[in-house]
Amino acid sequence: MTSLxxxxxxxQYLSIPVIAxxxxxxxxxxxxxxxFYPLEFIGKPPLLGWQGIIPSKARKMAAISVDATISKxxxxxxxxxxxxxxxxxxxxxxxxxxxxxxxVDEMMLREYPTFWENLPNSARNMVxxxxxxxxxxxxxxxxxxxxxxxxDLLDIKGMVIDRLAKDKQLLNRIFLECGDAEFRFIVNSxxxxxxxFGLVQMAVWYFYQSWWVLPFFGLLVGYATNWIAxxxxxxxxxxxxxxxxxxxxxxxxxxxxxxxxxxxxxTHEILTVGNIINAIxxxxxxxxxxxxxxxxxKPLVDETAGMGKALTQMAFGPTGFATLKNKVGLKAIEISxxxxxxxxxxxxxxxxxxxxxxxxxxxxxxxxxxxLLRPCFQEDEIKLILVGAFLGMVAGVGQLIFVFGGALG
Numbered sequence: 001m002t003s004l005x006x007x008x009x010x011x012q013y014l015s016i017p018v019i020a021x022x023x024x025x026x027x028x029x030x031x032x033x034x035x036f037y038p039l040e041f042i043g044k045p046p047l048l049g050w051q052g053i054i055p056s057k058a059r060k061m062a063a064i065s066v067d068a069t070i071s072k073x074x075x076x077x078x079x080x081x082x083x084x085x086x087x088x089x090x091x092x093x094x095x096x097x098x099x100x101x102x103x104v105d106e107m108m109l110r111e112y113p114t115f116w117e118n119l120p121n122s123a124r125n126m127v128x129x130x131x132x133x134x135x136x137x138x139x140x141x142x143x144x145x146x147x148x149x150x151x152d153l154l155d156i157k158g159m160v161i162d163r164l165a166k167d168k169q170l171l172n173r174i175f176l177e178c179g180d181a182e183f184r185f186i187v188n189s190x191x192x193x194x195x196x197f198g199l200v201q202m203a204v205w206y207f208y209q210s211w212w213v214l215p216f217f218g219l220l221v222g223y224a225t226n227w228i229a230x231x232x233x234x235x236x237x238x239x240x241x242x243x244x245x246x247x248x249x250x251x252x253x254x255x256x257x258x259x260x261x262x263x264x265x266x267t268h269e270i271l272t273v274g275n276i277i278n279a280i281x282x283x284x285x286x287x288x289x290x291x292x293x294x295x296x297x298k299p300l301v302d303e304t305a306g307m308g309k310a311l312t313q314m315a316f317g318p319t320g321f322a323t324l325k326n327k328v329g330l331k332a333i334e335i336s337x338x339x340x341x342x343x344x345x346x347x348x349x350x351x352x353x354x355x356x357x358x359x360x361x362x363x364x365x366x367x368x369x370x371x372l373l374r375p376c377f378q379e380d381e382i383k384l385i386l387v388g389a390f391l392g393m394v395a396g397v398g399q400l401i402f403v404f405g406g407a408l409g
Contacts, residue, residue, distance in 0.1 A: 012403055016205060016214075017198025019403075023218055023395045024194020024225035027388035029187045031226055034387065036176065039168045053383075054175060055168040061375065062164035062171055066157050068371035069262065073360035074353075080150045082353045083273055089143040093136050095339040100132045107331050111323075134300045142296040146280065146289070153289050156271070159279040163270050174265055178258050179373045182251050186229040193225040214404070215396035222392020226385050234374055237366045251373055252366050259361035262372065267354040268347065274340035281333060293336065294329030301328050 036052045043049015054061050074082075096103070104127060108116035116124075146153060164171040176183065201217040232250060239248040251258070280289045340346060361369075 013202055013206065015399070015403055016202040017195045019395065019399055020198025020201055020217065020221050021191045021195035023221045023392045024190030024192075024197070025187060026190070027222040027391050028190030028225055028229060030391065031385075031388055032183050032186060036172045039172075052172070054172055058168050058171055059161060059165040062161045063157075064375045065164070065171075065174065065372065066160050068368070068375070069361065070160060070266065070357075071157060072364060072368060073263075073357050076151050076154050076156045078356065079156065079271060079353055080147060080154070080276070082356050083276070083349050084352065085143045085147040086140075087349070088273065089136075089139045091342075091345055092139050092143070092336060092339045095342070096135060096139075096335050097132060100135070101128050103331060103335065104128060104131060107327060111327055131300065138296055138300055142293060145292055145296065149288075149292075150280075153280050153283075153285045154276065155279075155284055159275070159283065160266075160270055163275070170265075170269065174262065175373065177265065178262050179251065181254060182233045182373065185233065185250060186226070189229045189232070190225040193228055194221050197221045197224065209404075211400065214400040215393045218396020218399065219389045219393035222388035222390070222395075223385055226388050234370055237370070249366075249370070252370060255364070255366075255369050256362055258369075258372070259358050263354045263357040263361060267350040267357060271350075271353060272340075272346050273349045274337075274346060277340060278337055281337060290329070290333055293333050294326065297329045297332050 034050065034052065036054050038050070038052055039055045041049055041051040041056070104124075105116070164174070197217065197220065201214070201221075204217070205213055234249040234251060236248055237252065239246055241247075280286070283289075
């Protein structure tokens with residue numbers, strides 16, 4: 001027994017499955033890293049260097065992710081109704097009401113300082129009171145109008161894609177958090193599968209010590225460990241029973257858990273109330289949305305000015321009065337956008353939207369559900385496998401030269 005452990009050839013043979021396991025682990029680890037990092041291209045484009053596969057095709061991957069999930073688990077109208085237009089309107093009023101005087105003063109002193117400073121306090125107070133009393137109904141009418149036209153005003157798919165394409169780190173997080181268990185399995189499985197391949201490699205090497213055996217098996221380990229891991233994650237699609245054994249793709253087994261993780265990120269960091277309001281006002285149909293705000297503001301300005309019609313017409317003139325209405329509308333838009341910087345309100349509404357999205361996502365079929373993570377691997381998957389195969393072959397050559405070089409010589 002002692003002579004066995006002191007025999008250099010014993011350790012050389014024992015190193016074969018160990019090195020194969022390390023090759024499997026390292027190539028799988030590298031494949032995952034190369035999928036997501038670096039966020040920006042490092043090197044000399046287009047060929048000398050690398051950018052993570054997901055970040056390099058951020059817009060395309062974001063579109064695939066949206067098509068696979070949000071497009072199937074919630075319409076624009078459903079999401080907006082879950083936010084609840086009535087709650088939304090009440091929040092805007094609650095946020096704006098304590099600052100009515102500040103808003104009116106700020107705008108009037110900026111646009112018409114002489115007129116506003118010379119206006120008696122009683123007249124100013126009448127304006128403040130009129131604005132404060134009219135605001136709740138005005139906001140209710142505006143939010144109802146937006147709600148009735150939400151399908152046209154909000155391009156939710158475009159909104160999410162734009163956000164994820166700009167924030168590559170967030171796009172990575174969606175895949176990394178949803179597929180955390182699967183990515184760890186891919187890396188660790190390289191160790192197990194690599195060791196098993198190594199045992200076969202050791203047996204072949206024992207009987208046939210040709211120069212190409214070790215590099216070939218290194219290539220095979222680098223290629224096969226990745227391929228096997230991917231198939232174990234997504235196959236079989238539906239649960240198959242073999243006596244007491246039940247088999248199903250690892251990712252598909254975690255549908256409830258993944259739905260919770262995915263919907264939390266989407267509702268708390270992308271489809272927030274603030275982001276939705278900004279997307280409505282600044283998006284492709286933003287001009288229409290801004291005009292809706294001005295339309296609902298106009299009666300308030302007309303009625304408030306009517307209390308001192310002669311005075312306001314003399315102070316502003318027809319053109320100035322039209323400008324005033326436009327400025328009030330712009331200020332109302334600004335207030336609407338800034339009303340949602342309240343983390344507690346955002347979280348409360350996010351939870352409301354998340355509840356319906358999780359329920360719908362859990363109900364997706366296995367074919368639909370796998371599309372959340374599968375594109376992450378399918379996009380340039382062959383590149384990753386070939387890189388793994390190449391590195392495995394290089395390791396096999398190193399093994400041939402540095403471990404068995406003497407034996408071959």
